[in-house]
Amino acid sequence: MDDQNKQNAEILALENFLPYRLNQAAEKVSQKFAQEYKKRYGLTRPEWRTFATIGQFGVITAREICNHSPMHKTKVSRAVFSLEKRRWVKRTQDPEDRRLEHLELTSVGQTAYKDMVNVARQFEKNFIDSIGGEDAKLLLTALNAIERRFEG
Amino acid sequence: MDDQNKQNAEILALENFLPYRLNQAAEKVSQKFAQEYKKRYGLTRPEWRTFATIGQFGVITAREICNHSPMHKTKVSRAVFSLEKRRWVKRTQDPEDRRLEHLELTSVGQTAYKDMVNVARQFEKNFIDSIGGEDAKLLLTALNAIERRFEG
């Protein structure tokens, strides 16, 4: 394990490679947050995201969830199924177009959602505080740039 | 899908939630890069990372790979196996401690590594250019802050 004596142009230092660093940082944060809602509610990542999206929009279809927060449609399908099983989500068929299923939170789901929102806000706040407000602003600006870049 | 009329404190807008945004941005970038080396070499993500780490250090053990670029040890074990199968990596048992296996690139592996480094550097350059050098600097600063936060 001798990185030093090969510090030339032929070597790529992973810990300095920007895409890798971005990925690691994001993964660390996501894992920490996932740990929170897994412990509290036993939700998986796709379940949490599906849940959060339904909560955000009130009524929405699976397809729209895929579009809004990029996930494979089978992931959403399975997440909806499991959320339905725990009675946090209910579906109603569209009478106009019987392919569509409108998803919404049950009242139990809404209660859980409110709680979850608080947890999320708290987590975000802690995160921002822990890296420092200034750096958090820089992060936001950088994220704007990246998102802009991936629109086209 | 009516986000507008519920724009109050009770709702969490996923697309503004910092951990989510960070995760999405990182995932987009990683996917784009993964697409590159998958097409070129047919490597999976854990394989690429394992390969890159061995190339960086010259000689290294599986355990050390896990420590340097956080991956589950079974992932590394399997990645090493498949890299060995394609004759990019060879292992030699440590004579002092026969549990240890020292991993290094074969000469074929080294050739591929050099090529891969160029591809990676090019990708990073394109990425930085596409979001703009200024914003890339902000990103670096923010990443430093996040990494610092996750050391303790």
Added chain:
DNA sequence: AATTAGTGGTTGCACATGTAACCATCCATT
């Protein structure tokens, strides 16, 4: 009205992954 193409959503299958248990070896204590 019949045929075709497209869309929302689910499912079967193959493959990737994490957990736990495991094997071989080393190290510390006795």
Added chain:
DNA sequence: AATGGATGGTTACATGTGCAACCACTAATT
């Protein structure tokens, strides 16, 4: 030397995931 605990690495099993094929339905074309 013998025993018990730790460590590097692999493997069996259960679970998660993506792809492709599918079903039910709608929309467009004839």
